[in-house]
Amino acid sequence: MPKCTIDGREVEFKAGENLIEVARKVGIEIPYFCYHPGLSIVAQCRMCAVEIEKMPKLQTACSTPAGDGMVVKTRSERAKQNQKAIMEFLLINHPLDCPVCDKAGECDLQDFSYKYGDSYMRYMEERRTYVDLDMGPVIKKNMNRCIHCTRCIRFGTEVAGIHEMVAVKRGNNTEITTIDGRPLETDYAGNYADICPTGSLTLKDFRFKKRSWFLKKTATICEGCSRGCNMELQHEANMVYRSIPRTNMDVNQYWMCDEGRFNYRHLQDPSRVTKPTKSGSFVDWSAALSEARAVTQGKKTAVFVGTDLTQEEISMVIQFAQKSLPNSTVVHFGTPGVNSAADDAALDKILKRKSKTANLHGAEKLGLKGSNTATGYQAAVVFSGGRSNVAALMKDVKVPAVGVGVFTDETKGGFSVILPGAGFSEKDGTIVNFNGVEQKLKRAVLPPGQSKATSEILMMWSNQSGAQASATAGARV
Numbered sequence: 001m002p003k004c005t006i007d008g009r010e011v012e013f014k015a016g017e018n019l020i021e022v023a024r025k026v027g028i029e030i031p032y033f034c035y036h037p038g039l040s041i042v043a044q045c046r047m048c049a050v051e052i053e054k055m056p057k058l059q060t061a062c063s064t065p066a067g068d069g070m071v072v073k074t075r076s077e078r079a080k081q082n083q084k085a086i087m088e089f090l091l092i093n094h095p096l097d098c099p100v101c102d103k104a105g106e107c108d109l110q111d112f113s114y115k116y117g118d119s120y121m122r123y124m125e126e127r128r129t130y131v132d133l134d135m136g137p138v139i140k141k142n143m144n145r146c147i148h149c150t151r152c153i154r155f156g157t158e159v160a161g162i163h164e165m166v167a168v169k170r171g172n173n174t175e176i177t178t179i180d181g182r183p184l185e186t187d188y189a190g191n192y193a194d195i196c197p198t199g200s201l202t203l204k205d206f207r208f209k210k211r212s213w214f215l216k217k218t219a220t221i222c223e224g225c226s227r228g229c230n231m232e233l234q235h236e237a238n239m240v241y242r243s244i245p246r247t248n249m250d251v252n253q254y255w256m257c258d259e260g261r262f263n264y265r266h267l268q269d270p271s272r273v274t275k276p277t278k279s280g281s282f283v284d285w286s287a288a289l290s291e292a293r294a295v296t297q298g299k300k301t302a303v304f305v306g307t308d309l310t311q312e313e314i315s316m317v318i319q320f321a322q323k324s325l326p327n328s329t330v331v332h333f334g335t336p337g338v339n340s341a342a343d344d345a346a347l348d349k350i351l352k353r354k355s356k357t358a359n360l361h362g363a364e365k366l367g368l369k370g371s372n373t374a375t376g377y378q379a380a381v382v383f384s385g386g387r388s389n390v391a392a393l394m395k396d397v398k399v400p401a402v403g404v405g406v407f408t409d410e411t412k413g414g415f416s417v418i419l420p421g422a423g424f425s426e427k428d429g430t431i432v433n434f435n436g437v438e439q440k441l442k443r444a445v446l447p448p449g450q451s452k453a454t455s456e457i458l459m460m461w462s463n464q465s466g467a468q469a470s471a472t473a474g475a476r477v
């Protein structure tokens, strides 16, 4: 492998890797604003300029591929002087509003000004200010903070496939805006806030809710569709405030869609059922489990497993049905019109899939088949993590039914009894995406109220119904 030397350290690299990435491998930070590994390289902010032996001028590390034998200095006097000058230039028009900016604590501009900038500036003239038009429901714009790195413009055209962000006017008056000031149209708008290196584009949903440094971070997987984008849930005091994508080049690269980004909110719906319920009234666990047993006892029972359950949960449900619901059939459900993995397909050219649950392919791997009808059965048990489409299923389920898992005002109708369970942010487990990639859900928060893990609910139910358990195994189709 070819090698170069960065700040006195020898580094191996692959042909084509730029100096920012090669330096990163050995823990050397080269500051940058306009570069993003998922976007084209424009080398326009000049913050990443470094000194390279035998080259008379500083070179931008983002646009310079490492070369065999190259000797690079990222902290030479000339490089440092350039970093200070660029910071002073970028801050000329920047307002002093870090204390009221939602990006504070995770802002490249703020961090780099501390690390690489000067403690004073010479600019005495009036600062440039803009009037910001609304950009739609996802993103809040504040162009006074913009440093014209153009990452947002490139994300629109290169990733989202829509030319909606543009730079108008020239020089000091340059302004980043949408075409004709229209609201953003892409279903991937949240990524604009992720990639903006300043507080110019922030998430409306997150504004003024929590300072970034108070948030705990849990690396998990989106349950919004069968892609299984890697993401980080950010939470505090058992409340999720935000989710952002994690890089996985095999699954979602650097991005996620808005539906997946805001999906965690359904688990914080105030109408979520968080206590056991019988005929719409709260009861204790023992009464609810007795009712669940009464609904299914001796009945031919359809067991519907939402494809938002994990592999571990589905296996437990299959075993439970064999032991405690002897005359039962276990099937899966999730997205209307997607009854099997063969029905699943891409919804766009970016990430979104037709299956609106994350583990359809895993459920089929465990031998389940899809069904949306309880015709021919006398009772039903519906397991849902909250994402599988219970409302659509229950239109066709006309028999007494037990609900296990996550239910809200929208989905609790039609159940004789509800045993509240855990959603995707409240449990650990394995899911399998449309490509067969196994990924891990990680628990970020605890299930609310009296909700319990599926394993606990099944254990309590099977202990209560042990007396009726028969040796006859429930059939699995």
Ligand code: SF4
Binding pocket: 145, 146, 147, 148, 149, 150, 151, 152, 153, 176, 195, 196, 197, 198, 200, 201
């Ligand atoms: S809005 Fe943000 S991403 Fe877009 S050009 Fe300005 S600083 Fe860069």
Ligand code: SF4
Binding pocket: 222, 223, 224, 225, 226, 227, 228, 229, 252, 255, 256, 257, 258, 259, 260, 261, 351, 352, 353
């Ligand atoms: S594409 Fe699917 S998995 Fe990815 S963020 Fe959107 S809903 Fe979630």
Ligand code: FES
Binding pocket: 031, 032, 033, 034, 035, 042, 043, 044, 045, 046, 047, 048, 049, 060, 061, 062, 063
């Ligand atoms: S990151 Fe290299 S010039 Fe902007």
